[in-house]
Amino acid sequence: MTQPERPLATDLRLAADRDLKGLILKHYLGAYRAKRPFSRRPVAWVTSGAPVEILLALGILPIYPENYGALVGSRKAAVPYCESAEQAGYSQDLCSYARTNIGSMLTGRGELAGRPLPRPDLLVAAKNICDVVVKWWEVTARHFDCPLFILDTPFAADGLTPDQVAYVRGQLEELVVVASKAVRRPAPPPAAFERDLLKVLDLTRQATGLWQEIQTLRQASPTPASALDMFTNLFPIVTLRGTQACVDYYRQVRDELAERVRRGVGAVPGERFRLLWDNIAIWYDFDLVRYLHARGAAFVGETYTDAWGIYQFSPEDEKDPLGAMARQYSLILLNIGLGTRKERLFNMLRAQRADGAVFHSCRSCKTYSLGQYELARAVRDELGLPVLVLEADMTDSRAYAAGPAMTRIDAFLELLTSKA
Amino acid sequence: MLERLVAAGADPLAHRPSDRPSLGYVCSYVPEEVILAAGFHPVRLGARPGPTGPADSLLQTFACSFARALLDGLLSGRAAGLSGVVFAYTCDSLRAAMEAWKVRAPAGSFIHFLNLPARLEGPGVDTYAASEVQRLADALAGVKGGRQVTAERLAEATRLVADLRRSLGRLDRVRSSRPDLLPGSVFIAVARGAQALERSEAARLLAALADEFEAAAARPSQPAGRPRLLVSGGYLETEQPLRLIEESGADIVADDLCLGWRRIAFAEDDEPNSLAELAARYLRRVPCAAKHPPDPRFDFVVRLADEHQVAGGVFLLQKFCDPHAFDYPALRDRLEATGRPTLLLEVEQGSVASGQARTRLEAFVERLRAGGGSS
Ligand code: SF4
Numbered sequence: 164m165t166q167p168e169r170p171l172a173t174d175l176r177l178a179a180d181r182d183l184k185g186l187i188l189k190h191y192l193g194a195y196r197a198k199r200p201f202s203r204r205p206v207a208w209v210t211s212g213a214p215v216e217i218l219l220a221l222g223i224l225p226i227y228p229e230n231y232g233a234l235v236g237s238r239k240a241a242v243p244y245c246e247s248a249e250q251a252g253y254s255q256d257l258c259s260y261a262r263t264n265i266g267s268m269l270t271g272r273g274e275l276a277g278r279p280l281p282r283p284d285l286l287v288a289a290k291n292i293c294d295v296v297v298k299w300w301e302v303t304a305r306h307f308d309c310p311l312f313i314l315d316t317p318f319a320a321d322g323l324t325p326d327q328v329a330y331v332r333g334q335l336e337e338l339v340v341v342a343s344k345a346v347r348r349p350a351p352p353p354a355a356f357e358r359d360l361l362k363v364l365d366l367t368r369q370a371t372g373l374w375q376e377i378q379t380l381r382q383a384s385p386t387p388a389s390a391l392d393m394f395t396n397l398f399p400i401v402t403l404r405g406t407q408a409c410v411d412y413y414r415q416v417r418d419e420l421a422e423r424v425r426r427g428v429g430a431v432p433g434e435r436f437r438l439l440w441d442n443i444a445i446w447y448d449f450d451l452v453r454y455l456h457a458r459g460a461a462f463v464g465e466t467y468t469d470a471w472g473i474y475q476f477s478p479e480d481e482k483d484p485l486g487a488m489a490r491q492y493s494l495i496l497l498n499i500g501l502g503t504r505k506e507r508l509f510n511m512l513r514a515q516r517a518d519g520a521v522f523h524s525c526r527s528c529k530t531y532s533l534g535q536y537e538l539a540r541a542v543r544d545e546l547g548l549p550v551l552v553l554e555a556d557m558t559d560s561r562a563y564a565a566g567p568a569m570t571r572i573d574a575f576l577e578l579l580t581s582k583a
Numbered sequence: 584m585l586e587r588l589v590a591a592g593a594d595p596l597a598h599r600p601s602d603r604p605s606l607g608y609v610c611s612y613v614p615e616e617v618i619l620a621a622g623f624h625p626v627r628l629g630a631r632p633g634p635t636g637p638a639d640s641l642l643q644t645f646a647c648s649f650a651r652a653l654l655d656g657l658l659s660g661r662a663a664g665l666s667g668v669v670f671a672y673t674c675d676s677l678r679a680a681m682e683a684w685k686v687r688a689p690a691g692s693f694i695h696f697l698n699l700p701a702r703l704e705g706p707g708v709d710t711y712a713a714s715e716v717q718r719l720a721d722a723l724a725g726v727k728g729g730r731q732v733t734a735e736r737l738a739e740a741t742r743l744v745a746d747l748r749r750s751l752g753r754l755d756r757v758r759s760s761r762p763d764l765l766p767g768s769v770f771i772a773v774a775r776g777a778q779a780l781e782r783s784e785a786a787r788l789l790a791a792l793a794d795e796f797e798a799a800a801a802r803p804s805q806p807a808g809r810p811r812l813l814v815s816g817g818y819l820e821t822e823q824p825l826r827l828i829e830e831s832g833a834d835i836v837a838d839d840l841c842l843g844w845r846r847i848a849f850a851e852d853d854e855p856n857s858l859a860e861l862a863a864r865y866l867r868r869v870p871c872a873a874k875h876p877p878d879p880r881f882d883f884v885v886r887l888a889d890e891h892q893v894a895g896g897v898f899l900l901q902k903f904c905d906p907h908a909f910d911y912p913a914l915r916d917r918l919e920a921t922g923r924p925t926l927l928l929e930v931e932q933g934s935v936a937s938g939q940a941r942t943r944l945e946a947f948v949e950r951l952r953a954g955g956g957s958s
């Protein structure tokens with residue numbers, strides 16, 4: 164990847180970021196500690212759409228290879244891992260999170276003080292985000308000879324039928340049994356388990372509530388947080404959802420952003436344009452976003468970060484928490500039809516008062532990216548907003564040419580200026 | 584007979600019967616029995632090879648070329664004479680092609696997504712699959728020209744399809760014992776025709792063809808000494824990749840392809856009595872890479888290699904196909920552990936880029952001839 168010279172804005176970092184580093188460190192150290200001899204805390208590798216509350220309620224520590232992929236990507240370190248996976252026969256066309264992880268697994272090297280992720284006691288993958296994770300987790304299960312549970316979610320294009328909800332709910336019940344067995348514990352008595360689950364769900368609800376408040380605060384002009392803040396601050400809602408630490412952290416972020424709004428402080432000095440980002444971040448090129456910031460373009464929303472606000476379990480759900488989870492986990496952004504996705508996107512553009520949208524067409528991620536051309540067309544033709552489609556990848560920088568991207572960004576900025 | 588089947592496979596839409604409505608379907612997991620029982624002629628929609636046109640404005644180039652070409656065909660009006668299209672849940676690419684077609688299809692088009700489970704095992708899988716197949720049957724009954732799927736109609740349809748599969752099974756045995764008479768590429772072309780032609784005609788032709796080939800195979804022959812190969816992959820838009828292998832001096836005697844054995848071989852040979860039984864039967868058939876768990880498929884491929892005494896395997900990997908690409912290294916290792924060398928070829932837009940592939944294939948065949956198990 165050749166990096167063209169480009170004037171960049173310096174980030175106005177959130178004070179909360181300092182605590183974030185500590186949270187990330189603590190999380191991964193906790194996972195390594197769990198693997199020490201005599202530790203009794205089992206570790207599960209889970210996908211970002213896995214019903215993690217069940218594992219937490221069972222005392223299992225979840226870790227996220229996708230998040231690890233993002234971490235490696237943001238250190239611009241993914242390519243050698245991807246290459247190791249490719250040498251073993253995994254096609255370069257496969258998702259780069261998967262290749263990064265498989266490469267790290269096969270070589271026994273990693274980016275956490277040189278270590279790969281700690282060995283799993285259990286693997287849980289949910290198909291709700293893509294078919295990739297099912298296959299990737301199968302590879303992992305073979306590698307570690309580790310029990311694997313697949314949560315099979317029907318595609319919820321136009322909502323869910325009762326049979327579909329029942330199918331997913333049944334699997335959640337099955338997961339309780341399978342997970343307990345995998346970590347060599349007796350399955351908990353149903354009443355006790357439900358009590359623990361409800362506690363975790365309540366913590367998830369609190370965190371997603373705060374997360375949504377944060378997104379709402381970004382409606383202000385100037386916006387108190389742009390894409391970089393949000394991409395960085397995604398870690399707890401993905402990885403620590405269902406814990407008190409997550410709630411505490413977002414309370415802090417929410418307060419800080421509310422304070423910025425009160426004082427009229429924007430994340431991007433001289434905010435002129437308000438943009439929306441679609442798809443995963445380009446982890447190895449945050450400078451692209453800084454370049455936009457330097458020109459007064461701020462991100463007021465991302466479909467990617469917004470997606471984590473969906474897990475809103477209500478007190479109503481207490482009657483049937485597993486049923487509620489079956490619905491929530493089937494209706495996530497990557498498992499709904501294009502029509503619903505468009506509706507959500509339009510609502511978001513309106514609510515955040517966006518002037519345009521940037522679509523990262525991410526080669527790795529078919530579920531997120533296929534359909535974007537139609538979404539971009541709709542935003543342009545039906546809402547009359549400028550759109551920019553960037554062909555790239557979230558971690559594998561070999562699939563990305565920064566030069567041509569810059570040219571397209573400049574043209575997009577001109578269009579925004581002419582419309583302003 | 585052979586010509587008619589092959590021609591139908593090459594151009595399914597031109598070979599529709601005129602006395603009843605036709606319905607397109609995508610994926611061998613769509614139970615054609617249900618479409619037949621609902622009064623339609625089922626046409627397995629393929630994809631024309633070659634560069635795509637209108638689909639490029641809807642799907643990025645990293646969707647598999649089969650999904651793109653399929654969408655392209657639909658957008659170019661190829662579904663115009665059909666009563667609708669049934670898709671099945673396999674992979675992200677096909678799901679996206681279906682979603683894109685929903686956006687652009689003419690108003691009122693019938694589009695059904697058969698939301699089959701990805702898991703083949705588990706407490707609720709059978710019940711759930713049955714409910715989805717029932718939903719398909721109900722939906723078809725509501726389409727113009729459709730009718731209720733009654734027990735008798737279903738029985739008749741399952742008999743017909745089972746019959747057809749049995750004849751294909753007989754032909755498969757001929758392909759294995761006498762690939763000089765029935766090359767693998769021709770076998771697949773015939774199998775392709777069998778999901779395009781009106782099914783009772785197809786069943787009749789296949790039975791007669793099987794008789795003929797079996798009689799011919801019974802006559803003594805000289806062994807040709809060509810290495811026996813197994814091919815593994817997904818859907819093939821054309822037989823070009825298979826012909827290329829044969830031209831390189833090997834025989835294709837067994838397959839793990841959507842069009843071939845995976846569709847033909849069902850675990851039990853009985854005829855299901857209800858939609859629920861039918862659904863269960865599809866779950867127990869030879870699985871594809873998009874289904875979980877993967878081990879039954881790996882075991883199946885190794886067993887197939889043993890049964891047909893193949894010397895090696897060729898993987899025909901559709902470019903950008905995630906399910907197959909993820910399975911490839913493990914399946915390669917499983918096959919190679921039995922002393923069988925393998926070769927990987929990438930298929931795009933229906934064919935294998937022949938220049939380099941030919942050289943690699945010839946070297947591969949040479950190695951097999953030399954008895955080269957060790958690499
Ligand atoms: S394909 Fe997309 S959703 Fe799936 S693991 Fe990769 S990046 Fe995540």
Ligand code: SF4
Nearest residue numbers: 647674676817901904
């Ligand atoms: S070839 Fe692979 S990616 Fe393409 S439709 Fe089939 S399973 Fe999906």
